[in-house]
Every structure is written in C-alpha cells, then in structure tokens.
Amino acid sequence: MTDQELVELAFTMLERSYVPYSHFPVGAALECADGTVFTGCNVENAAYGSSICAERTALVKAVSEGHRDDFTRIAVVGKPNVGKSSIINKLLGENRVIVSDIAGTTRDAVDSYFENQKGRYLFIDTAGMRKKSKVDDRIEKFSVLRATMAIERADVCLILVDANEGVTEQDTKVAGLAHEAGKACIIVVNKWDSIEKDGKTMDKMRQDVMRDLSYMTYAPIVFISALTGQRVGRLFELIRYVNDQAAMRITTGMLNNVLADATARVQPPTDKGRRLKIYYMTQVGIKPPHFVCFCNDARLFHFSYQRYLENQIRSTFGLEGTPVRLTVRQKGEKEE
Numbered sequence: 001m002t003d004q005e006l007v008e009l010a011f012t013m014l015e016r017s018y019v020p021y022s023h024f025p026v027g028a029a030l031e032c033a034d035g036t037v038f039t040g041c042n043v044e045n046a047a048y049g050s051s052i053c054a055e056r057t058a059l060v061k062a063v064s065e066g067h068r069d070d071f072t073r074i075a076v077v078g079k080p081n082v083g084k085s086s087i088i089n090k091l092l093g094e095n096r097v098i099v100s101d102i103a104g105t106t107r108d109a110v111d112s113y114f115e116n117q118k119g120r121y122l123f124i125d126t127a128g129m130r131k132k133s134k135v136d137d138r139i140e141k142f143s144v145l146r147a148t149m150a151i152e153r154a155d156v157c158l159i160l161v162d163a164n165e166g167v168t169e170q171d172t173k174v175a176g177l178a179h180e181a182g183k184a185c186i187i188v189v190n191k192w193d194s195i196e197k198d199g200k201t202m203d204k205m206r207q208d209v210m211r212d213l214s215y216m217t218y219a220p221i222v223f224i225s226a227l228t229g230q231r232v233g234r235l236f237e238l239i240r241y242v243n244d245q246a247a248m249r250i251t252t253g254m255l256n257n258v259l260a261d262a263t264a265r266v267q268p269p270t271d272k273g274r275r276l277k278i279y280y281m282t283q284v285g286i287k288p289p290h291f292v293c294f295c296n297d298a299r300l301f302h303f304s305y306q307r308y309l310e311n312q313i314r315s316t317f318g319l320e321g322t323p324v325r326l327t328v329r330q331k332g333e334k335e336e
C-alpha cells in the first residue's frame with residue numbers, strides 16, 4: 001500500500017466512523033502543518049489527529065512493528081479527555097500520540113513500544129469509554145469493546161481518574177473490567193495540577209477512591225499531572241512492581257503455614273454442628289495469582305471466610321496491585 005493510499009484509507013475510515021479497525025496497520029507517522037510529528041500512531045488516529053491539527057495535510061506512513069513478546073504491556077484506560085494520551089506522551093518523553101481537548105480524540109487502540117533503563121514497555125492508548133446514552137448506544141458499545149480488548153492484551157492497567165471529578169460511573173465500569181479480567185492495576189488520579197489543594201486533599205481523595213472502587217483496594221493510587229509531569233516518572237517503577245507481584249509464586253509449604261495460622265486465629269465457620277475443614281491450599285496459577293483450597297464441604301466456605309483468607313495471604317505476601325483468585329474444592333471433587 002502506498003502512503004497516498006493509506007491516507008485515503010484513513011480518511012474513508014474516519015468518514016464511516018466507528019468500525020473496528022484494529023487490523024489496520026499500526027506504526028503510522030503523522031506530520032502536522034505546524035511541524036509536530038506524531039509517531040507510532042495507527043492510521044485512524046493519525047488521520048483524526050491531522051483533521052484536528054491541520055487541514056488534511058498529514059503524512060501517514062505504515063511501518064511494520066513485528067512481534068515483541070518481552071515487553072510489559074500496559075493498557076491506559078479511562079473516560080474521554082481524562083488524559084490517557086497525555087500520560088503516554090509524558091512517559092515516552094515525546095509526542096507519540098495525539099492529545100486534544102476534544103473528547104474522543106483517540107479512536108482506536110494505539111501501541112507504543114518503549115525501552116529505558118527500567119525495562120521494556122508497550123503502552124496501549126485506548127479510546128475513552130463514553131457515557132451511556134440512547135443516541136450513542138453504538139458508540140458506547142464500541143468504546144467498551146475496545147477498552148475490553150486492550151485490557152485483555154495487557155499485563156498492567158492504568159486506570160485513569162480525573163482529579164476534578166473523582167470516581168465517576170464510567171470509571172467504575174472501566175475498573176470493573178480490569179478487575180474481572182484479573183489484571184494488575186494502578187489507579188492514576190490525573191490533572192492533579194488543576195485542583196485546589198490543602199494538606200488534606202490527597203488523603204481525602206484517596207479515601208474516596210477506595211470507597212468508590214472498594215473491590216480494588218489492592219491497587220496503588222497515585223496522584224499525577226500529565227501536564228506538568230509531576231510524579232509521572234514513578235509510574236515506570238510501579239508498573240514493574242505490580243507486574244512482578246501478579247507473577248508471584250508462593251510455595252505450598254508457605255501457603256499452608258499461613259492457612260494454619262489463619263484457621264487457628266479465626267475458626268472456620270460451622271453449620272448445624274458441621275465445621276468447615278480446610279485440608280490444604282496450593283497455588284495453581286499466576287497473573288493473577290490463583291489459589292485452590294481443598295476442604296470437606298464447599299457450602300460451608302462462606303465468602304466472608306474466603307475474604308478473610310485472602311486478606312491473610314495478602315498481609316503475609318503483599319500481592320499489591322493484583323487481584324487474586326480463590327477456588328474452593330471439596331475433597332472427592334475431581335481435579336482438572
């Protein structure tokens with residue numbers, strides 16, 4: 001495909017709007033009339049960016065990226081205009097993806113590979129998830145689908161929240177997708193520069209976030225500004241940290257020590273004189289860490305006791321930033 005054909009294709013796609021384009025070439029470059037160059041865009045984003053930045057004067061070029069497996073994959077998710085693209089540009093130290101105050105600037109997932117002394121990263125910029133409305137039902141569906149696909153591909157999700165608005169319904173939805181997918185997560189409160197603060201603002205907001213995303217209290221919360229760059233650099237270490245935590249393997253011996261302590265401290269529940277007995281526990285998977293508990297009667301293993309065990313495991317081993325899975329098996333049940 002020639003560059004000219006690519007440009008044509010990109011604009012045709014734009015006019016049709018909202019068809020899943022993920023199979024189109026990534027690695028396009030865009031040069032705006034003012035000389036700003038964006039690299040690593042996909043065609044659609046480049047074309048859209050050019051229509052914002054200049055009157056269809058973009059130079060769009062396809063570059064094949066090839067397969068790169070040893071990169072930590074990070075999905076940057078959140079509602080339109082929260083600053084997803086801005087954060088990626090700041091992390092990469094260059095204008096890799098297109099930023100504007102028009103909600104819906106990023107139209108499809110855009111991959112940016114990046115390497116520094118801390119590691120190798122693939123940042124996936126995503127289309128912001130929009131508010132549900134009857135008129136835009138189709139758009140809503142696609143933005144959810146796209147975010148879901150990006151989350152599926154990722155090792156770590158950066159869940160963006162706007163400091164001006166706090167956690168909104170859409171944020172809860174995005175965070176829920178990442179949690180359900182079992183991905184390591186970091187909650188990133190962006191636009192920290194733009195709110196009035198006193199000594200208590202950060203603690204207050206941290207508490208609000210933990211209350212609103214109560215199923216995700218394992219996720220670290222950071223307060224940054226993609227505009228000024230405040231604390232953005234810390235994300236590299238944090239990404240590596242939560243990714244390592246999600247890949248942690250705990251030996252059966254260590255797990256059963258925790259189990260013995262936990263059951264001695266808080267007795268397992270009983271029902272009609274029958275007490276839950278947990279025989280042993282073992283880890284069967286990583287990313288997220290997955291534990292299987294063998295017991296005498298799964299019906300006695302109430303959710304609250306599972307939660308208690310999970311907390312005991314977390315307080316011993318950390319597992320920060322990652323959800324965990326706990327499967328209960330009754331003795332006699334077949335192992336898969």
Ligand SMILES: Nc1nc2c(ncn2[C@@H]2O[C@H](COP(=O)(O)OP(=O)(O)OP(=O)(O)O)[C@@H](O)[C@H]2O)c(=O)[nH]1
Nearest residue numbers: 080081082083084085086100104105106128226227
């Ligand atoms: N004050 C302030 N503005 C920011 C910050 N980060 C981003 N912005 C602005 O917010 C607007 C949206 O930024 P984008 O990075 O395009 O947001 P996005 O989440 O990628 O948006 P979509 O691609 O439309 O979903 C732009 O005008 C940015 O300059 C920040 O930390 N502080």
Ligand SMILES: [Mg+2]
Nearest residue numbers: 084085105106
């Ligand atoms: Mg964007």
